[in-house]
Amino acid sequence: MRWTLYVDLDAFYVSCERRGHPELEGRPVIVGPDPKNGPTRGVVLSASYEARSTGVHSAMPVERAARLCPEATWIPPDFAKYERTSQEVRHLLEERFGRVLPRSIDEFALPVETPDAAAARALAEEVRAMVRSELGLPSSVGVAASPTVAKIATDRAKPGGVLVVPPEGTVDFLAPLPVGDIPGVGPKTEALLAGLGIHRIGELRSAPQRLRRELGRFGEEIYRLARGEEPTDMGSPEAGPRSRSAEHTFERDVSDPDALREALERLSDGLAESLGQEELAYRTVTVSVRWDDFKQSQRSRSMPSQQEGADPIRGLALRLLQELLRSPAADGGRRKVRTISVGVQHLAHGGARQAKLDGFAAPEPGSAVK
DNA sequence: TCTGGGGTCCTAGGACCC
DNA sequence: TCTGGGGTCCTAGGACCC
Numbered sequence: 001m002r003w004t005l006y007v008d009l010d011a012f013y014v015s016c017e018r019r020g021h022p023e024l025e026g027r028p029v030i031v032g033p034d035p036k037n038g039p040t041r042g043v044v045l046s047a048s049y050e051a052r053s054t055g056v057h058s059a060m061p062v063e064r065a066a067r068l069c070p071e072a073t074w075i076p077p078d079f080a081k082y083e084r085t086s087q088e089v090r091h092l093l094e095e096r097f098g099r100v101l102p103r104s105i106d107e108f109a110l111p112v113e114t115p116d117a118a119a120a121r122a123l124a125e126e127v128r129a130m131v132r133s134e135l136g137l138p139s140s141v142g143v144a145a146s147p148t149v150a151k152i153a154t155d156r157a158k159p160g161g162v163l164v165v166p167p168e169g170t171v172d173f174l175a176p177l178p179v180g181d182i183p184g185v186g187p188k189t190e191a192l193l194a195g196l197g198i199h200r201i202g203e204l205r206s207a208p209q210r211l212r213r214e215l216g217r218f219g220e221e222i223y224r225l226a227r228g229e230e231p232t233d234m235g236s237p238e239a240g241p242r243s244r245s246a247e248h249t250f251e252r253d254v255s256d257p258d259a260l261r262e263a264l265e266r267l268s269d270g271l272a273e274s275l276g277q278e279e280l281a282y283r284t285v286t287v288s289v290r291w292d293d294f295k296q297s298q299r300s301r302s303m304p305s306q307q308e309g310a311d312p313i314r315g316l317a318l319r320l321l322q323e324l325l326r327s328p329a330a331d332g333g334r335r336k337v338r339t340i341s342v343g344v345q346h347l348a349h350g351g352a353r354q355a356k357l358d359g360f361a362a363p364e365p366g367s368a369v370k
Numbered sequence: 371t372c373t374g375g376g377g378t379c380c381t382a383g384g385a386c387c388c
Numbered sequence: 389t390c391t392g393g394g395g396t397c398c399t400a401g402g403a404c405c406c
Binding site: 032033039040041042043044045059060061063064079104184216217218241242243244245246247248249294338339341343 | 371372373374375376377378379380381
Binding site: 301 | 397
């Protein structure tokens, strides 16, 4: 029988920081910019379960978290450390299980074959024990026939648990859960469904036509999920990254075009640098701004061939920013910018060499097309 | 006192081609 | 001259996830 073990590392960033620091064990710990170091627009990146018990959760503004949990130990984030640790987990799981599908920095789906639910549970317990003893990281594991149901099970197994949903129990397991427990159903979709009188997953089963009309393909998918008809395959892994981006939120909203240009140039250079390290070429550049009312505008432009280095990003990004600032959305320069970002899409590996291997027209850099 | 930074996927209209 | 579909690419925006 085919199963998915869905492994989720508990309070991942906090757990990374606790490794080698036993004094942090059992204490409230928050990873994020400490508001005691000055006013900041930062948010909580990860909170230990001790901190969560006071109401703190990730994405909460840090000022509020500090008031809710004054005794917390604050640790500034170290993303390179978390990325390295995630790779350690991946390699450990690959050694034991072969195929591992990373779903995010702290989640991994393992396709396995076992004769029955009891054997699947034993495997899940083995994973938890192994990740704990080898790497010092706590985790939770959900087990089901399909990856989506396994993920939902994992959320209910947290922290530090295992939950097995056998195929014949899938529909009854899902039915009483709120629709918001479905991955991909956020506040907007939840509100839309509430408007249809649908609050629990089981209620999705009675409304296939309305779901199709209101939510399109996604509506069909959650209808089938509610009926326990989720496909068991996990799609094609390893397609490579689709985009890279860098953004900056100003401490105070700005409208000065020079300040925006300066920030955009800095972001472009940083982005180009990391693309260079990954040996990624790009063909499309996107600039986006989040205005002071949190609404967003963006402009993007594709180039006729793959590009590398900072100059094409800088040049195009500054032009796109110009267009944004002249667009009606900018309100004649009166609307202030909260966040500015630059991104690239249509990525290719190996840079210029790969662009030629692809067989597309690869004109010399600078040759004008269009 | 709101709300970071890095991503993915979907939709929809228009251009353009057959 | 008018009227069609189908397919793909480009661009803008939106929802969602960790």
